[in-house]
Amino acid sequence: MNETVLRVTSNKKIALNTYLMKLDGDCSAVTVPGQFVNISLSGFYLRRPISVCDYTSDSVTLIYKVVGGGTALMSELQPGAKLNVLTGLGNGYDDTLSGGRPLLVGGGAGVPPLYSLAKKLTAQGKKVMIILGFNTADEVFGEEEFRETGAEVFLTTVDGSAGTKGFVTDVMKELDYTYFYTCGPMPMLRAVDGIAVTDGQFSFEERMGCGFGACMGCSCKTKYGYKRICRDGPVLKREEIVW
Amino acid sequence: MVTSVELCGIKIDNPVIPASGTFGYGYEFAEFYDINKLGTFSFKGTTREPRFGNETPRIAECASGMLNAVGLQNPGVESVINNELPKLKNVFSKPVMANVSGFSIEDYVYTCARLDGQEQVGWIEVNISCPNVHGAGMSFGTDAESAAQVTRAVKEVTDKPVIIKLSPKVTNIARIASACEDAGADGISLINTLLGMKIDLKTRRPLLANKTGGLSGPAVKPVALRMVYQVFEAVSIPIVGMGGIASAEDVIEFMLAGATAVEVGAQNLIDPYACPRIIDDLPQIMQKYGIDDLSEIIGGAH
Numbered sequence: 001m002n003e004t005v006l007r008v009t010s011n012k013k014i015a016l017n018t019y020l021m022k023l024d025g026d027c028s029a030v031t032v033p034g035q036f037v038n039i040s041l042s043g044f045y046l047r048r049p050i051s052v053c054d055y056t057s058d059s060v061t062l063i064y065k066v067v068g069g070g071t072a073l074m075s076e077l078q079p080g081a082k083l084n085v086l087t088g089l090g091n092g093y094d095d096t097l098s099g100g101r102p103l104l105v106g107g108g109a110g111v112p113p114l115y116s117l118a119k120k121l122t123a124q125g126k127k128v129m130i131i132l133g134f135n136t137a138d139e140v141f142g143e144e145e146f147r148e149t150g151a152e153v154f155l156t157t158v159d160g161s162a163g164t165k166g167f168v169t170d171v172m173k174e175l176d177y178t179y180f181y182t183c184g185p186m187p188m189l190r191a192v193d194g195i196a197v198t199d200g201q202f203s204f205e206e207r208m209g210c211g212f213g214a215c216m217g218c219s220c221k222t223k224y225g226y227k228r229i230c231r232d233g234p235v236l237k238r239e240e241i242v243w
Numbered sequence: 244m245v246t247s248v249e250l251c252g253i254k255i256d257n258p259v260i261p262a263s264g265t266f267g268y269g270y271e272f273a274e275f276y277d278i279n280k281l282g283t284f285s286f287k288g289t290t291r292e293p294r295f296g297n298e299t300p301r302i303a304e305c306a307s308g309m310l311n312a313v314g315l316q317n318p319g320v321e322s323v324i325n326n327e328l329p330k331l332k333n334v335f336s337k338p339v340m341a342n343v344s345g346f347s348i349e350d351y352v353y354t355c356a357r358l359d360g361q362e363q364v365g366w367i368e369v370n371i372s373c374p375n376v377h378g379a380g381m382s383f384g385t386d387a388e389s390a391a392q393v394t395r396a397v398k399e400v401t402d403k404p405v406i407i408k409l410s411p412k413v414t415n416i417a418r419i420a421s422a423c424e425d426a427g428a429d430g431i432s433l434i435n436t437l438l439g440m441k442i443d444l445k446t447r448r449p450l451l452a453n454k455t456g457g458l459s460g461p462a463v464k465p466v467a468l469r470m471v472y473q474v475f476e477a478v479s480i481p482i483v484g485m486g487g488i489a490s491a492e493d494v495i496e497f498m499l500a501g502a503t504a505v506e507v508g509a510q511n512l513i514d515p516y517a518c519p520r521i522i523d524d525l526p527q528i529m530q531k532y533g534i535d536d537l538s539e540i541i542g543g544a545h
Contacts, residue, residue, distance in 0.1 A: 001515070040513065045307060046512075047513060209301075210511070210512035212271075213267065214511060215265060215512050216264075216267075216301075217299075218302070
């Protein structure tokens with residue numbers, strides 16, 4: 001973990017209620033796909049935990065959905081704005097277990113952290129497949145960017161207004177994969193667990209107090225004891241999860 | 244510039260103490276800074292048996308503060324002795340404040356007796372805000388006689404200074420504090436959180452799984468300060484003040500109200516470096532207000 005001040009370099013709407021923000025500064029603490037940052041916002045007591053979409057040692061890209069007052073304020077920030085940020089939080093995805101044909105499954109606001117993972121896995125020469133799930137065409141983002149990583153992209157929408165009509169699991173059950181990585185809303189994660197035929201990793205979301213393991217606000221029960229989503233997670237392995 | 248104070252017979256380098264529940268068992272914060280810089284810290288509320296606590300969501304935000312309903316998650320006193328304290332020993336060379344919770348007098352007695360034998364423990368801070376399972380769920384801390392009973396029982400099993408941590412959910416805080424002092428308490432700490440609620444407009448239900456949660460942060464500071472002031476007039480034992488402290492100025496304000504030392508809680512969660520910052524700021528803020536020795540301002544507002 002590192003506490004640092006990052007500068008907004010761009011912040012634009014990319015889909016319904018969905019924004020892409022780029023920040024510059026010391027991001028050296030972000031080292032693994034699937035980690036998150038925790039952002040202090042003026043007028044809000046608690047920080048806002050946002051997953052990292054992409055990173056370098058001196059920049060991060062965040063894609064976030066406006067769900068309340070804090071993220072609404074974020075969406076109004078202009079380039080040049082400075083934010084106090086805790087960086088490099090959480091464990092992130094373990095890419096060493098992927099096998100040759102890893103499947104990534106993202107739903108809505110759960111799609112972004114899979115981007116840097118897709119880049120990392122394709123760079124290792126893995127045949128990466130990704131299923132992007134959204135409710136409707138207005139919400140879709142990232143299709144082209146994931147394709148550019150070299151991954152094979154499958155788009156689904158619940159209402160059929162873009163890609164295949166249905167849920168991510170409708171596509172997933174037809175694919176042949178060696179391992180999977182997923183992030184998305186809880187019902188989607190449960191559904192993925194219900195049909196997965198390999199081991200895999202799930203990234204969870206929970207309301208957090210601190211984001212770095214101090215307050216026990218985001219604890220969950222696992223087969224290996226109590227874990228904190230913020231510090232021992234947000235990524236848990238399939239074998240340890242108690243649904 | 245003297246920042247050291249004496250808390251129940253033990254000298255601490257400065258009066259800044261991370262509050263229980265916001266600092267774990269300390270060693271994790273040692274990754275962020277040298278925690279020997281602290282006066283001491285109060286470790287996570289520890290019970291006789293391990294506890295998972297409440298279901299999530301356990302945390303909600305509110306204006307100038309937060310609600311928590313963690314529910315005393317902790318590994319239990321045996322694990323604290325066998326696992327947490329040895330890990331702490333590698334990174335903290337000062338006496339630690341052991342925070343203890345219980346749901347019966349027997350619980351408190353058992354846990355305090357186990358911690359009494361631990362060399363690393365300097366003080367035992369007894370949280371009496373928990374519901375008494377033998378008292379229809381009423382908290383020990385809301386009744387002067389129950390508070391005194393816990394104090395007496397705990398004092399019998401430990402030679403370490405016992406600090407009773409009071410709940411603010413009472414009509415007359417001074418009366419509870421006096422009852423604890425009469426029962427042998429070596430110090431009083433206050434305030435624990437106030438009880439609050441947040442309702443999610445989308446689901447039309449309380450946001451916290453536990454429905455209610457403890458309010459902390461700057462929102463509670465005026466209430467905490469008033470209670471420290473009242474307790475100072477009622478007792479002659481040292482007071483550890485807490486509630487919304489976020490700056491060196493806040494530390495001085497609580498000491499003027501009557502606190503010998505202070506605990507910093509919620510601020511640690513939004514700023515992991517809050518305590519070292521406050522400690523670093525103290526000398527210049529003391530200078531600004533013409534204070535040479537912090538001990539001399541305790542109760543100065545009376």
